[in-house]
Amino acid sequence: MNSKQKKYGIAGIILLLLVLVIGFLLLKNNATDKYKESLAKYNITGDIEIMYPLSGSIFPLDIASPTFQWHDKSVNSAQWLVLIESAGKIGYVSDFLQEPVWKADSSDWEDIKAFSAGKSTNINIIGVRKDKPGKIYSGGKINIQISNDSVSAPIFYRAVPLPFSFAVKNLGTISWRLGSVSSYSPSKILLTNLPVCGNCHSFSADGKVIAMDVDYANDKGSYFISPLRKETDITVNKIMTWDDYKHEDQEFTFGLLSQVSPDGRYALSTVKDRSIFVKIENLDYSQLFFPIKGIIAVYDIKNKKYWALPGADNKELCQSNPMWSPDGKTILFARAPVYHNLEAEKSKDAILPTNFAVEFIEGKRDFKFDIYQLPFNEGRGGVAVPLPGASANGMSNFFPKYSPDGKWIVFTQAKNFMLLQPDAKLYIMPSGGGNPRLMKCNNVGTMNSWHSWSPNGKWLVFSSKTKGPYTRLYLTHIDKNGNDSPAILLENMNVRNRAANIPEFVNTKFDEIDKIVEKFIANDNYAVARGQEKMRLGDKAGALKELDTAIKLNPKDDISYNQRGIINTELGRHKEAIADFTKVLQLKPESFTAYHNRANVKIQIKDYVGAIDDINKSLKLNQKSAREYYSRAEAKFGMNDFKGAIQDLNTNIRFDAKNVMAYSMRGTAKYNIEDYKGAIEDFTQTIEDNPKDSVVYFRRALSKMQLGQMESALGDLKEARKKGYKEADDYINKYFSGK
């Protein structure tokens, strides 16, 4: 074959291939063209109901392709085609689909966005048969829009297994995730296997500060505040506790629904709070949780100071759920009259027995919140006023959230209560108050709640239940007039058998956050804190275990030994307690507390000499400690050194005139040295301070009898008997003929 022949041969082959390719394309186009023509001609609809998305839905420009789903009533359709039409032209035809479901691959979706973004777009779905090309058996159509507005920020949320009781038992299964609307991959797990509860999280407006409820050492008031980095550690030094707000008044704080300010300078929370928080045997709504009392406190993050926010600090009201305006100058919060439930208030547990809430569960008692507006005034507060449209409307109004430009407020409304309400719906209204509009994005017949605005103010994410008991995240577009669109599902943020809740936009990029790492568990401070918390709950054995762990982790920490010594003392393990306090003194020879504690244990085991020795040492460290004199008096009393005891008690009373116990002991000591008059004076003082003490009445009676004041003594004996001191009876019978 010469070269000329070769050339002709190659050209011939190329031509043949070209003809084949063009033929194939023509044939292919012919098939779809027929459908296109039919569609243009007949505008085929009917038989196919497009279940998702709903007509009128608006998708952000940066969203990954959604999954279209439909139901075809026609029995003749064997396959389906999706034809996308924008500006009067069909710009995309799918392959033949075997199932009534379609999700474009990423490159097709980008093409679709390119020709349809910003325009009204029809999604046509037709039922066909491959073996009968061109014939259409069924059809359905919706109109959607791919907006030119992007979301441009990731969503931070929590995924929780259900029911609530399972999640509480398996805290490690809860995860905190970051999702991007544009991703085709599942959301990334930032934090999981946290062995304690973690709840409400919030971010500063610039996305640089994160704040989150983390029940450090099971202290429900604990709150984590930290700069948000690619990898953020939860360490002890970044955790404060709302319970430190007026801790001394013995009224416990759980710290509910806290929020960090837009500038990250302050945080607000409900304090001195009590909630109805019960488990319910219902997978869909497996808890009832709403505050019944509480005030709002401010925490100055920089200066580490707390105070009640004037205007939201009325103890006769339940004030909770504070939210900041974008400029940080105004606070919105939910308010209701306080509901006193003494049993609930006494309980040290956050989760109450279900019977505490029977009235509410059975619908016999309402509890409705109104939204109030209050100037923040750099923490000085002001006068709270009800927000027109979100108050006094016979409904419960909560979760108010300002749009980033401050023009709008979206809030949740339900018949009653606050979180996780089956009838909760989202409303939008102008921020100054006005007529609230029910939003189009509400999924019908289910909960629509916790919501967050995208930083650019164009989108709102919220959680809702549409398919089964697990909440999912939805997005709606909000235009400049506050009009929203039907909800679109954030598919890649679904987590199998987990409720996706508390979604919050973070003003950052998806790749800027990778991990939140718990770094407080393997830490002796944590074990000490847990020990203290267990002691508070009365679990002494559990507390002891925690302290053992703390000491194992750090055998040189005097605080752990001291704490364990106290627990050992309470458990009656005197030998172990003395060993612990002795260890403290080895580690810290100048420990006043250790001498004091060891002395008290020694008194309990009647080692009075040893106790006095310890107290003498502690007094050298602090001569003005009233309680040391009292303890030494106890020891001296035990050794029958009544005069010495009286001397120490005189000093104690000089420092602490309100010590009833000191008067009582001094009275007894005086009685023992036959100073009956002095004894009567001390017992009288004791009775004035503590009129319920039957023993003191009895002792005063004996003192009076010694002085012959029989009638008065009989009165005291009767009083002692009345107050439960049975021995008084013997004396009445013996010396007063049973009068």
Add this chain to the structure above:
Amino acid sequence: MNKKYTITATKEQNKYKTPKSVLILALVVILFAFQEIIFRLIFPVPEISNFNRINYSPVFFGSSTKELQYLANASFIWASDPDRAESVINVNMYGFRGKNFKAKPKDGVPRIAFLGDSFTEGFLAEEDESIPAVFQKTAANNGGEYEVLNLGIGGSDFSTYCDLLRDAISVLSPEHIIIVLHANDLPVGAFDQSVFAKPLEPKYTHWWVPRAVYVLKNAVEGKPIPRRWRSKPFTFFAPVPAPSNPWSNSEKAKKYEKFISPKVARAMKAGRFNPFSVDEYTNFKEHLKESFQITEHLNGIQNYAAQFGKKVYIVYIPSRNQVSDYYLKFQREFSSADSLTTLTLPEYQIHAKIMSESCKSLGIPFFDFTAIVKQQEDSGNHLYWNYDEHMKAKGYKLLGQTLYSWWKEVKNSYNDY
């Protein structure tokens, strides 16, 4: 001869004469190619060089340290002389039972990986009688084309499955992962979330690297060099004397001989009956009553698999004593306990319940074989061997078929739009 007819090469012609050096070079190339072909025929290499069963198996194999280091194209024997049964387990380049597989699944053919212990690997049954093999055959008979990988490892446990799942997902990309738990895999220890932190980074072997280099490298590094043909199979348990066989310990042996029947003792010493099954009944009895926490493990598995879009399923196979008292009389022959009482009572069935509750809450499809196996046992159809704890081929067959029927239904639950 007339000179005018003499043909002499012109300068031009001489130009095309092949020089000697080129000829030598060509010869070298031919020889190189020849040796390369020979080496490639003799010494195959796995596509991924750092993925092998031995990295997950906690069991000491045979008596040679080489066997311990690496299993590729090897064979071993699991035998039970008292049952007169034996199986030769041929493993592929990655040390798993069955044919070699590619790292990347074939387009359009979903890959299903079975993780489990010797029940999954199919001890005392032929390769095509194992649970994964029966599953694949049943699927094919029902028109389902799947690539099923048997990643069962005899002697492994729950922690092995976590490690293997982590690496198998990143290396082999199975779409579905079925974890087959046998009763002796439970209870589990505390969950360590770092298990899933660092999946294996596969090291791919390059086709262009001369095979001789690979062979030499392995030889220098003291690593075994797999050959195309399998060497003579070794017994899973080395015969006495071998440190790994407890009968090599004379004190132990003396103790054992007091209560173990001569038939069983002989087999154990020869490595032809599991020497660690002494007092298996007593140990099991205690284990079966133990409660445990598995939710966090399952949560970790589920989260990890979900990151890659993979679907996890869990099944539970009971031990023979949980479903029948028939086997107790055989177990007496290697049990020191005076009396072996029934383990079919509810108190010995709590593990499957714990698994079921956790799986249900997390949304992991779970199937418990206890009822099905018990039904067969109650009807006199004994699915396990008398002495050895494993199932007979008919047992594996029942499980494989049932498993497919269940799986084809529950897999749709993952298509949750």
